[in-house]
Amino acid sequence: MNGTDTRDLGGRSTSSPEPLVPLATLIGRELRGNGGGGSDGCDKLAVKYGKSALAKRGEDHFLIKIDCVRVADDPSSSFSVFGIFDGHNGVSAALFAKEYLLDHVMSAVPSGIGRDEWLQVLPKALVAGFVKTDIEFQRKGEVSGTTVTLVVIDGWTITAASVGDSRCILDSHEGVISIMTVDHRLEENVEERERVTASGGEVGRLNLCGGQAVGPLRCWPGGLCLSRSIGDTDVGEFIVPVPHVKQVKLPNAGGRLIIASDGIWDSLSSEEAAMSCRGLPAELAAKMVVKECLRKSGLKDDTTCLVVDVIPSEHSLLTMMPKNNQNTNKLRSIFGKRSLSSNKLINRQSSFGAVEEIFEEGSAMLAERLATTESSSKPNTGPIRCAICQIDQTPDEGVTINGDSFLSHSSKKVEGAFFCADCQKKKDAMEGKRPNRQMITS
Numbered sequence: 164m165n166g167t168d169t170r171d172l173g174g175r176s177t178s179s180p181e182p183l184v185p186l187a188t189l190i191g192r193e194l195r196g197n198g199g200g201g202s203d204g205c206d207k208l209a210v211k212y213g214k215s216a217l218a219k220r221g222e223d224h225f226l227i228k229i230d231c232v233r234v235a236d237d238p239s240s241s242f243s244v245f246g247i248f249d250g251h252n253g254v255s256a257a258l259f260a261k262e263y264l265l266d267h268v269m270s271a272v273p274s275g276i277g278r279d280e281w282l283q284v285l286p287k288a289l290v291a292g293f294v295k296t297d298i299e300f301q302r303k304g305e306v307s308g309t310t311v312t313l314v315v316i317d318g319w320t321i322t323a324a325s326v327g328d329s330r331c332i333l334d335s336h337e338g339v340i341s342i343m344t345v346d347h348r349l350e351e352n353v354e355e356r357e358r359v360t361a362s363g364g365e366v367g368r369l370n371l372c373g374g375q376a377v378g379p380l381r382c383w384p385g386g387l388c389l390s391r392s393i394g395d396t397d398v399g400e401f402i403v404p405v406p407h408v409k410q411v412k413l414p415n416a417g418g419r420l421i422i423a424s425d426g427i428w429d430s431l432s433s434e435e436a437a438m439s440c441r442g443l444p445a446e447l448a449a450k451m452v453v454k455e456c457l458r459k460s461g462l463k464d465d466t467t468c469l470v471v472d473v474i475p476s477e478h479s480l481l482t483m484m485p486k487n488n489q490n491t492n493k494l495r496s497i498f499g500k501r502s503l504s505s506n507k508l509i510n511r512q513s514s515f516g517a518v519e520e521i522f523e524e525g526s527a528m529l530a531e532r533l534a535t536t537e538s539s540s541k542p543n544t545g546p547i548r549c550a551i552c553q554i555d556q557t558p559d560e561g562v563t564i565n566g567d568s569f570l571s572h573s574s575k576k577v578e579g580a581f582f583c584a585d586c587q588k589k590k591d592a593m594e595g596k597r598p599n600r601q602m603i604t605s
């Protein structure tokens with residue numbers, strides 16, 4: 164008999180005369196007693212996953228890597244990565260991102276850092292890796308594009324980065340559903356509409372003959388419904404690869420991630436998806452979400468779903484998670500929330516059972532997203548590494564700091580992001596700036 168056998172799913176104790184105690188409190192006592200869970204108890208958690216997909220166009224792809232290590236030959240530095248890539252106009256961008264994105268993210272992580280520092284720099288490394296992948300794919304001259312939702316799980320810390328509309332939700336043990344991503348859809352995201360328009364794109368619907376506007380909002384040129392993606396070489400640079408990044412720490416009881424392409428979310432709400440598979444093991448849960456989507460809407464698009472349970476290793480979320488929970492109406496959506504520009508680190512103290520939000524940022528401005536917090540009083544004579552491509556540059560190679568000439572800053576403390584000439588060009592194009600505008604006179 165283990166601890167969970169002594170109470171039923173309603174949280175009642177069948178062997179104790181004590182008054183009713185919330186389930187989360189009971190589990191908390193038990194976990195604390197066992198010394199399990201928490202950020203220092205990484206070896207005490209289990210990551211279990213299931214995947215399911217039905218292809219209509221064959222443009223959705225998964226990435227599942229449960230055996231990554233940050234430090235070579237050091238199993239204690241292990242982490243897992245899950246990703247969904249929903250391609251459009253062909254599969255090459257999705258396949259390219261699946262192949263290279265993680266490497267590009269890891270190349271932006273400084274070597275020789277500890278676990279806390281790695282988790283702190285990870286959001287920035289994700290931004291650099293997404294942009295580098297986009298630049299490299301565009302060099303191939305192919306026209307396809309892809310959404311990307313990439314989730315890094317290290318201990319109880321979950322970091323999700325995404326462009327496009329492949330959503331990731333977190334169903335915490337206490338039945339609260341939070342959304343880890345933002346849908347970069349022009350139709351639903353007014354901030355993105357404003358950004359695209361300010362960067363030189365036009366937003367509007369398709370016009371039929373006779374002037375009748377149909378379908379969702381799209382940006383022109385290109386006609387894409389998404390405002391962010393990797394690839395899309397033939398669409399304006401205002402379709403940016405800069406991901407929304409959110410980092411949270413799970414409570415000791417763990418939680419369930421559902422990562423799925425828009426084929427699922429066009430049919431199911433976040434709450435419906437979570438509810439359709441509660442109480443099921445991950446493998447079956449993924450199948451149930453796809454099945455529920457089919458039941459509701461039929462196969463209209465590629466429907467791809469990953470379910471990942473991060474749970475204390477000696478316990479099963481199945482027995483601890485109530486199938487029906489009165490808290491499920493507490494859908495907490497961060498959709499539409501403005502990005503935090505002044506103070507990017509959010510530390511919300513949480514009680515046991517709640518998800519602690521550590522970081523969230525969705526700005527498309529690279530200088531903000533890649534700025535370093537360190538400052539150096541040394542004269543800047545040595546090479547400087549580009550914050551995107553990670554290639555070392557010397558000052559005479561045209562390094563810029565936040566868009567200004569490197570040399571003009573040479574006597575000041577350096578704070579900000581460093582970009583090589585090529586990456587600076589990309590950054591300017593994304594922001595709708597044309598560096599050679601002064602050439603266009605009369």
Ligand SMILES: [Zn+2]
Binds near residue numbers: 550554583
């Ligand atoms: Zn560069």
